[in-house]
């Protein structure tokens with residue numbers, strides 16, 4: 578059993594090791610459905626077309642890009658504690674106006690380097706599961722959000738459908754680590770993906786933690802048979 582700090586060190590090392598292959602593997606292993614998931618998540622912020630949005634655990638910046646694509650006046654502060662992931666993302670940014678509206682920052686999601694009430698919206702795609710201290714991260718998200726601002730968490734959940742569940746489980750635990758291990762050279766990183774999904778909170782628990790952090794109107798929108806969910810909260 579890892580301590581929260583041991584988990585953080587492990588997570589940082591794993592993302593650093595796969596950073597150069599992360600985008601390619603994401604598209605390959607999700608059959609590009611991840612693009613749809615990010616599109617749906619970003620659409621939830623359409624009432625805030627300008628001003629600053631925080632993309633936390635931004636990684637290689639795919640969601641930051643979608644946030645700037647959907648709103649030409651929006652600015653995105655993209656925070657991640659793994660410098661290699663951010664660097665890999667910066668390399669692939671398109672040479673257009675979106676590049677000028679994305680501000681990558683190396684920082685910890687459990688101690689967000691931003692003032693209180695800084696952002697209208699916060700997105701966290703596939704990041705909350707990786708935090709060492711989930712409740713601390715949620716408290717911080719609440720702190721840096723403006724009143725009436727919106728939090729969107731896109732995260733893996735476990736499908737409950739009796740047909741989808743075993744097929745998905747076989748894919749996640751057997752096929753995915755093998756293929757991703759060969760392509761990335763780090764099988765352990767993708768075994769961690771499967772085990773972290775299995776160990777993650779039930780949706781109701783996460784919604785409860787969001788409430789505890791101070792969020793109101795919390796809700797969950799399952800996508801693709803519940804393989805992922807968008808969790809929504811308002812400050």
Ligand SMILES: C[S@@+](CC[C@H](N)C(=O)[O-])C[C@H]1O[C@@H](n2cnc3c(N)ncnc32)[C@H](O)[C@@H]1O
Nearest residue numbers: 634635636657658659662685686702703704707
């Ligand atoms: C699965 S990736 C997701 C990247 C991106 N959001 C996406 O949609 O593909 C998870 C990211 O969370 C970052 N991360 C994990 N724990 C973090 C923490 N405590 N603070 C900041 N970033 C963290 C990792 O470095 C990694 O880049």
